[in-house]
Amino acid sequence: MREIYSMNPGWRFLQQDVEERNFQSIHERFYKAPEWMKSGNQGLSKVGYPDESWQILDLPHDFLQENGFSPEAEVAHGSIPKGVAWYRKTFELPAEDNGRRIHIEFDGIYRDSSVWVNGHFVGRHLSGYTSFCCDISELLNYGAPNSIAVRCDARLAELWSYEGGGIYRDVRLIITDPVRVDWCGTFVRTEGDALTIETTVRSDLNRAEDCEVRSIVLDANGKEQCSASGPLSIGIDATATLTQTAAIPSPILWDTETPYLYTLKTIITVNGETTDEYATTFGVRDIRFDGEKGFFLNGRPLKLRGICNHQDHAGVGTAIPDSLQEWRMLQMKKMGANALRVSHNPPTPALLDICDRLGILVMDETRLTGSSPEFMQQLEDLLRRDRNHPSVIMWSLGNEEMNVQWSEVGVKQLRRMQHLVHKLDPSRSATYSMNCDWLGVADIYDEHNFHLDVFGANYTFTEDGVDESRYDKFHAKYPDWPLIGSETGGSFATRGLYNTEYYDGKPIELNDFGHGGICWNGNHLKGIASAYNNGLTPWGSNFDAAWKHCAERDFMAGTFLWTGFDYRGETYPFDWPATVTRFGLMDLCGFPKDAYFYYKAWWNPEPQLHLFPHWSWAGKEGQPIKVRAYTNCAEVELILNSTSLVRQAVATNEYFETMVDYQPGTLEAIGYAAAGNEILRTVNETVGAPAAIRLIPDRTTLAADARDTAVCRVEVVDAKGRLVPDADHNIRFTVEGPANIIGVGNGNPTSHEPPKGRERKAFYGLCQALLQSTFESGPVILTAEADGLESGRTELSTNAAEGLAIIPGILEHVDRIEIDANPVDGIL
Ligand code: GAL
Numbered sequence: 001m002r003e004i005y006s007m008n009p010g011w012r013f014l015q016q017d018v019e020e021r022n023f024q025s026i027h028e029r030f031y032k033a034p035e036w037m038k039s040g041n042q043g044l045s046k047v048g049y050p051d052e053s054w055q056i057l058d059l060p061h062d063f064l065q066e067n068g069f070s071p072e073a074e075v076a077h078g079s080i081p082k083g084v085a086w087y088r089k090t091f092e093l094p095a096e097d098n099g100r101r102i103h104i105e106f107d108g109i110y111r112d113s114s115v116w117v118n119g120h121f122v123g124r125h126l127s128g129y130t131s132f133c134c135d136i137s138e139l140l141n142y143g144a145p146n147s148i149a150v151r152c153d154a155r156l157a158e159l160w161s162y163e164g165g166g167i168y169r170d171v172r173l174i175i176t177d178p179v180r181v182d183w184c185g186t187f188v189r190t191e192g193d194a195l196t197i198e199t200t201v202r203s204d205l206n207r208a209e210d211c212e213v214r215s216i217v218l219d220a221n222g223k224e225q226c227s228a229s230g231p232l233s234i235g236i237d238a239t240a241t242l243t244q245t246a247a248i249p250s251p252i253l254w255d256t257e258t259p260y261l262y263t264l265k266t267i268i269t270v271n272g273e274t275t276d277e278y279a280t281t282f283g284v285r286d287i288r289f290d291g292e293k294g295f296f297l298n299g300r301p302l303k304l305r306g307i308c309n310h311q312d313h314a315g316v317g318t319a320i321p322d323s324l325q326e327w328r329m330l331q332m333k334k335m336g337a338n339a340l341r342v343s344h345n346p347p348t349p350a351l352l353d354i355c356d357r358l359g360i361l362v363m364d365e366t367r368l369t370g371s372s373p374e375f376m377q378q379l380e381d382l383l384r385r386d387r388n389h390p391s392v393i394m395w396s397l398g399n400e401e402m403n404v405q406w407s408e409v410g411v412k413q414l415r416r417m418q419h420l421v422h423k424l425d426p427s428r429s430a431t432y433s434m435n436c437d438w439l440g441v442a443d444i445y446d447e448h449n450f451h452l453d454v455f456g457a458n459y460t461f462t463e464d465g466v467d468e469s470r471y472d473k474f475h476a477k478y479p480d481w482p483l484i485g486s487e488t489g490g491s492f493a494t495r496g497l498y499n500t501e502y503y504d505g506k507p508i509e510l511n512d513f514g515h516g517g518i519c520w521n522g523n524h525l526k527g528i529a530s531a532y533n534n535g536l537t538p539w540g541s542n543f544d545a546a547w548k549h550c551a552e553r554d555f556m557a558g559t560f561l562w563t564g565f566d567y568r569g570e571t572y573p574f575d576w577p578a579t580v581t582r583f584g585l586m587d588l589c590g591f592p593k594d595a596y597f598y599y600k601a602w603w604n605p606e607p608q609l610h611l612f613p614h615w616s617w618a619g620k621e622g623q624p625i626k627v628r629a630y631t632n633c634a635e636v637e638l639i640l641n642s643t644s645l646v647r648q649a650v651a652t653n654e655y656f657e658t659m660v661d662y663q664p665g666t667l668e669a670i671g672y673a674a675a676g677n678e679i680l681r682t683v684n685e686t687v688g689a690p691a692a693i694r695l696i697p698d699r700t701t702l703a704a705d706a707r708d709t710a711v712c713r714v715e716v717v718d719a720k721g722r723l724v725p726d727a728d729h730n731i732r733f734t735v736e737g738p739a740n741i742i743g744v745g746n747g748n749p750t751s752h753e754p755p756k757g758r759e760r761k762a763f764y765g766l767c768q769a770l771l772q773s774t775f776e777s778g779p780v781i782l783t784a785e786a787d788g789l790e791s792g793r794t795e796l797s798t799n800a801a802e803g804l805a806i807i808p809g810i811l812e813h814v815d816r817i818e819i820d821a822n823p824v825d826g827i828l
Helices: 021-032 035-039 322-335 349-358 373-386 408-424 438-447 469-477 543-551 594-602
Strands: 003-006 011-014 055-057 084-093 101-106 113-117 120-125 132-135 144-153 171-176 179-191 194-203 209-218 224-234 238-247 262-270 273-282 287-290 294-297 304-309 339-342 361-365 392-399 429-434 454-458 483-489 556-562 609-612 624-631 635-640 643-649 656-661 666-672 678-685 690-697 701-703 709-718 730-736 739-745 759-761 766-773 778-785 792-799
Touching: 101 113, 101 179, 120 132, 179 262, 179 273, 179 373, 194 209, 194 224, 194 262, 209 238, 224 238, 304 322, 304 361, 322 349, 322 594, 322 709, 339 556, 349 361, 349 373, 373 392, 373 408, 392 408, 392 454, 392 483, 408 429, 408 438, 429 438, 429 483, 438 454, 438 469, 454 469, 469 483, 483 543, 543 556, 543 594, 594 609, 594 624, 609 666, 609 678, 624 635, 624 666, 635 656, 643 656, 690 778, 690 792, 701 766, 709 792, 730 739, 730 766, 739 759, 759 766, 766 778
Parallel strands: 294 556, 304 339, 304 556, 339 361, 361 392, 392 429, 429 454, 454 483, 483 556, 701 792
Antiparallel strands: 003 171, 011 055, 011 084, 084 144, 101 132, 101 171, 113 120, 113 144, 179 194, 194 238, 209 224, 209 262, 262 273, 287 294, 609 624, 624 656, 635 643, 635 666, 666 678, 690 709, 709 766, 730 759, 730 778, 739 766, 778 792
C-alpha cells in the first residue's frame, strides 16, 4: 500500500558550490564519460559527509531571500545576488521496506538541479518550475541511514523577473508496492454524466503480472457514486494503461461559485491483495470557447475576469506556504476575479488544489516555447500532472517568445505543442500569448493553415500606439477564432502615494504614445508612480481601459490583467534603488492599491464605494486634491465638512472624479442606486498623530504542522484607532510560544530591508508579518513595538492537526510526517 511522507523538515544547507575533490572530479567526468553513472559517485551525498557547519532548515526555502540587495545584481531580477547551493538530508528506512518502491517527489526546484543518493547519481532536472519524481529504490540502504544531496544552480534566468532559488516547493517520499499507479498515472475526463478514466499502472516485478484496476467515484461526503473494474496485464518492468467508463447519476457540477469536487479512488489488486490505493480529485464541468460569444462554463457564457500572477510574496520570495497561497487567492476572489493566469510558468500543484477548492479558473502555462525534446518534455510533464484539475480550463504554450512566434518556425513549433495538448488532453484548448503585431502573426498562422485553439493577444500595442480596435479587426477577419486578452493593463502605482497630479512641476501631458500620464521616456524616469495609476507602459492600457476593452466586446472570452500582486524585479520604468515592480493591483504584501477597488466595483454585483485619497494633508490647506471614488453605485455625492460639493452620475465601468480644495475634517461620499436611494456611505477623516500599533492576523488558530502561516496586518493608528496614512515607524516583532516569523514586508518597492528580519518599517501606515506554526501546539503571542507608539499585541493558538504524526526535523532520522488532509492527488 502507498505511504506518503513529507520530506520538508530537517535539511542541511550551504550556499556555495562545494569543492569536494573526489566528488567534483567525478561529477565533471560524469558528463564526459557516462559510465561513471553505473559505478556510482562519491562525496556529498554519502552518509557521514561532514556537514555539521551547514545551516539547518526546513523546506520550502528560497535561498535568495537571505542574499540582501546589491546595485551590482541585475535590477530585472530584483537586484538580489544569485548563486549555487547544496541541500543534504539524512534519513532511515526500516528493513521491511526492502523490496518496495521508494520515490522522491519534488514539486519544483529553482533550478538546474542534480540529485544524488548515497553517492549514486540519480538525475538532473533543468526546469525551475516543473515537478519531477525519482525512483530511488535500488540506491537505498534498508534498516540503515541514507543520505540525499541536491545541488541547484540559480544563476541562470528562465524569466525576466525574480525567480528565487533552491528547493522552494514541497518534497515528498512516496513508498509503494511494486505494482502501483504510475506517477501522475490517472486521467479522468467528464462529458455530461459520463466519465472516461485512464489508469496507468507500473510494475517493477521481475515477471509479467496481471492486476485488477477498480475505479470508484466518491462524492464530497465520501459516498460511492459509480465504479468500474477491469483486468490489466503488465510486462516485466513496464507500464500498462486501462481505459474505463462510468457514469455519475445526476452529477453536481463544478462551478466558480460552487466548486464541487469528486474523488476517484483507484484500487489495484494482484491475486486479490490490494497493492495500491490512489486518490484523484476531479470535478464535473463543461467548458468551451466560442468565436462569437467567448467562454462558456456549464453552458453559460462567462467573461474571464482574470489576473496574471508571478509566484512571489514579501518575506518569503518564491517559497510561499500553501496557506499564504490560499490567502493570496482569496484576496483576488474578494476583488471579483474569477480567473488566474500562472504567468509564465507551471505553478506549484498546491496552488491548483486551492483553485479547485475556491472555484478559480486557471490558464496553466509552460515556461518555454519550442519543439525541442527538453521543451516538449516540460510541456508533457505539465499536462500529465495538471490535467485532472477542474480549475484548469486551458493550456498556455508560452508567452512572447519573440524568436519563435513570428514566423513559419513558430507555426511549426506551436503546431507540435498543440498536437501534444490534443493528444494528452482532448478536453481542453491550447493558447499562446502573442505580443506586438499579433494581428500580423495571426495572418501568418492562417496562411499556414494553423490556428491555435484560442488566440491569446497581449496588449494592443502597434507602431502607431495602443489601438484596441485591433480586437475588432481580428474578429472581423476571423469570426470563428476565439480571442482572449491574455495580458492586458500595464499601468503602475505605488500604494499610498498620491502626489503626482503634476510631474516635475508641470501638468502631465500626452506623451509620445498618446497616453496621459508618466510613460517610458528618458525624461520621465524620476521615480514616481502614484496610486492614481497614472503611469503606464507604452504597450499597456490604463487600468480601467483594459477592462472596458474586454467588457464591451462579447466575442472576447476575457482579460488577464498584468498583475494581481507586485513582484520582485522588472522594476520598469525605474532603476535601482527600486527592487520590486509596481504593476500589481496589490503590493508585494497583498495590501490593495486603489485600482483594486475599481475592479472590486465592476467585478462584483454587491454595491461598492471606495473613496480616495485619505484626508490628512497637513500643510496643503486650500490646495486642490484630486478625489476619486471607485464605485458601482449609479451616483455619488461628495460632502466636505457637512457641505455637499457635488453629486455626479457614474457610468458603467467608469469612476467618479473631482478636485477638492483641501480643508481638514471629513470628506464623505454617499453612493446612490439608480432609483435615487442611498445605498452606501464612506468617510475619510483627517487623523491625529500616530499613537499605537494594531495587529490584525487573518485568523487566530493555526495547525501545528510547521507549514500553516498566519498573515498579520500591522497598522499604525492614531488615538482613535484610525490608520495614519504616512506613518513609517520601524516596528519590532517578538513572538512567544510555538511559532516563528518567517518573513516581513511592507510593500515599499524600493525597500532594502531584509525580508527575513524581525523588524520592518511601516510604509504608508502598514507592514506585514508572516507567522508560521511549529510542530508544537499552544498559545502564541505576537507583539509589535515602535518608539513613541503603544505596542500592539495579538494572541493566536496552534492546535495539533488531526492525523498528523508529529516528528520534527531530526536531522539523522527519516521524517515520517504524514501529510495533512489536503486533497493532493495520490493521498486518500
Ligand atoms: C509583458 C510580458 C510580462 C511583463 C509585462 C510588463 O509584455 O509578457 O511578462 O514583462 O510585459 O509590462
